[in-house]
Amino acid sequence: MTYADIVERYEPVIGLETHVELGTRTKMFCSCPTEFGAEPNTQVCPVCLALPGALPVVNAVAIESTIKIGLALNCSIAEWCRFARKNYFYPDMPKNFQISQYDEPLCFDGYLDVEVDGRTVRIEIERVHMEEDTGKTMHIGGSTGRIQGATESLVDYNRAGIPLIEIVTKPVTGTGAMAPEVAKAYVAELRDVLRGLGVSDVRMEQGSLRCDVNTSLNKPGEEWGTRTETKNVNSLRSVERAVRSEIIRQSGILDDGGKITQETRHFHEDTGQTTSGRSKETATDYRYFPEPDLVPVTPAREWVEEIRAGLPEMPRVRRLRLREAWGLSEHDMQSVLNAGAVDLIEATIVAGASSEGARKWWMGELARRSNETGQELDALGITPQWVAELVSLTDAGKLNDKLARQVVEAGLNGEGTPGEIMAARKLEVVSDTGALLEAIDAAIAANPDVAEKIRGGNQGAAGVLIGAVMKTTGGQADAKTVRGLILEKLK
Amino acid sequence: MSSLIKKTAAELGELIAAGQTSALEVTREHLDQISKVDGRVHAFLHVDVEGALAAAKAVDARRAAGEKLGPLAGVPIAVKDVVTTKGLPTTAGSKILEGWVPPYDATLVERLKDAGTVILGKTNMDEFAMGSSTEYSAYGPTFNPWDLTRIPGGSGGGSSAALAAYEAPLSIGTDTGGSIRQPGAVTGTVGAKPTYGGTSRYGLIAFSSSLDTPGPCARTVLDAALLHEVIAGHDPRDSTSIPAPVSPVVAAARQGMSGDLTGVKLGLVKEFMSAEGAEPGVVAAFHAAVESLTKLGAEIVEISCPNFVYALPTYYLIAPSECSSNLARFDGVRYGLRVGDNGVNSLEEVMSLTREAGFGPEVKRRIMVGTYALSSGYYDAYYGQAQKVRTLITRDFQAAFEKVDALISPTTPFVAFQLGARTADPSSMYLADLYTIPSNLYGGPAISVPCGLSEGLPVGLQVMAPTLADDRMYRVAAALESTIGTLTPPEL
Known part of the structure; x- marks a missing residue:
């Protein structure tokens, strides 16, 4: 079954969730620096380590950057919104909850136009919201670097609390066979927009731009199928490959009369395939509730318009x-x-x-x-x-x-x-005509038959003489001038 | 000068300023009292003898150098163990933080140090400030100096008992549902919960973020106001801190001390008068105090706050919900207790074993209730609904304050009870905060001031004021104090 056959029979629906680390000087909720690559646990404080008693304070620059992104993506900017706590236990998340936004994002209902093969596709944006990054865990002692078999787990909290923006598209339909290219073009365009805004260094290889891709298939005229969420898609090329591979994998299951499991899948750069992660049925209940440690964000309309006016x-x-x-x-x-x-x-x-x-x-x-x-x-x-x-x-x-x-x-x-x-x-073109004429005479003398051809009207043969003159002058002659002089002489 | 420990903070500040005694002398007397009685009272979890003596000497040196110091410079103070103190152990009364030494001071501790107060140590409390008797401390209960077989209230039983036992003239408490006021009431001392956001929460180990409020505890209203003035005011490190000037609480206390309440209109909360569970002796002492207030010139009217009867269930959804999230950070990964890290157990198992071993029964109960109330499918029915009722209670307050300057009630329905009397039935313990919780849900200030005795045990009167009008409650409380007087506990 070829890809072309598959997209004849199934319509892909895709959706993209992109995480962008903002390039702010300090973290989202404290004043720790955000530089990449520092010694582990040197860019930490009571707030981003979640020491007992510490409290978050919102980084105003991060709010401004988020509004910039929202405006660049043609979004509405909320007049009033709140942060929310997303509760789950994980060792590299110091508070065991992430401060994020839930049903009240700062930016919502926008779009981004992208070009694929000369066609403009409008990708609708559901929301742009703020949250904080987690730390990084390293598992030591096992053979694979994964948690299985590891004897020790080390956590680096330098990244914990770095401002993270999540940009979520609405489901993208009607792109047919182009779906993988559309996904790639969207991420590329988004990257260029963000780079142009100067809000992030958008380096996918360093993780400052990370992408999760949702894919589902349905038969024409039928309801949307069950979607999978592919994580760990860390280059533009991988975005395209991940969607394509998911389309092929899902169609295989559907053709055999099977059902797609709603789940998280991991993309592997080496094989170009996705493998199953955790299933959504057993997913954590995040127990979202409004973050009581932070007051609502209420960007003044004048400020929003000021930011809009300053957009590149x-x-x-x-x-x-x-x-x-x-x-x-x-x-x-x-x-x-x-x-x-x-x-x-x-x-x-x-x-x-x-x-x-x-x-x-x-x-x-x-x-x-x-x-x-x-x-x-x-x-x-x-x-x-x-x-x-x-x-x-x-x-x-x-x-x-x-x-x-x-x-x-x-x-x-x-x-x-x-x-x-x-x-x-001493690389200047030789413009001394006397010196050039001398060299031309020498070249004619050395190539009498060529000179004869030119006299006979074959101007194309001049190349040989030009080459000889250039050689004598060490290339420092203007070929056009030499050509003119030769043709004049052999008229 | 053995009477130094019986003096008020204001008096001590003046004596030190006048050179009639020194900060060192005052500190030594209090440390002596602690070593004499704290074996029986157990108000302290940690006494910092060396640190206190060094701080006292530093204040004396500053004064000797001619520096102009504030009214509480050199006055000793005890700090509830839920507030971080750099270099001093801070456990929040929990095993899960045993041995943890914070690398930073809470904002209010910085302010205490700037004001020259001398920190004596950290006081006992119900684990993570959850309880009304200090019996839920992982380090054993505190005993009420009025009767050592009885509880000193909670969660800040240590901070209030330290005052009643003359171990400290001032202390810091935190009030989420009554944890400053109810211990104040049952130990015959003063406890004030400022306006939410009026005192910084930075460095206060969170129980319920939208309710937690640090505040002053003292033996007199004026002392509480002096301490209030030191710790209150905007803090950029706490987003919920209010960027507004502190109301003139000390001036209001001094005004109240004149005993004149002419033109002040006070509301009696009707729903509290009819609520079941208040002991007759408490009701009698309260009514006698209301008589006194009338004599001072106050006009008393009855006010209906119909939603106050829902305050307790509302609180017991909001506070556990927030605590279930706030206490998630205690996982054994970065600090405090770690159990089961044997190279075999998984990370999740180590976290789970740590929390199983580190948290006590009341904390676990509330984490479970809160986790349930926030879970998908139940949020709207519990947490969401509770927030709506919270708004209704706030409206009750706002409507009441259109008619009166402040509301008054007994602080707590019963006097200090016997240790063990209410631990078997959590909901009977929760009743202790019946009258104090509405102010927390609303965010306005409230103070408990002694108003008499019932069966030989102290009874407190609560004054509740509008948000940011903390001065009003100090005026009323100081006026009552001027006619009733402070209560003197039996010698230990």
């Missing part, structure tokens, strides 16, 4: 604007996006370069280097101003393509600005 341009709007301004095809624009070069190219243009010139270098030599070394483009040590200078030198004919590449090479080695490198390496 949304990535999709910006993308469309730049694509048009730069005259790119959708495919070329996608390449620029994938390379993470949009900001750099835009800044290079602002610094004076043409859009073609800016794109040529960032997507060419520099992207190649970035691929080779695994460094991000913006970490290569080359600035937009640097590239703009390079472009202006080539546009002015002071550098030809070959020399410009050498300048880039030197720039990547930290040898200075393009101007400084040209001076130090």
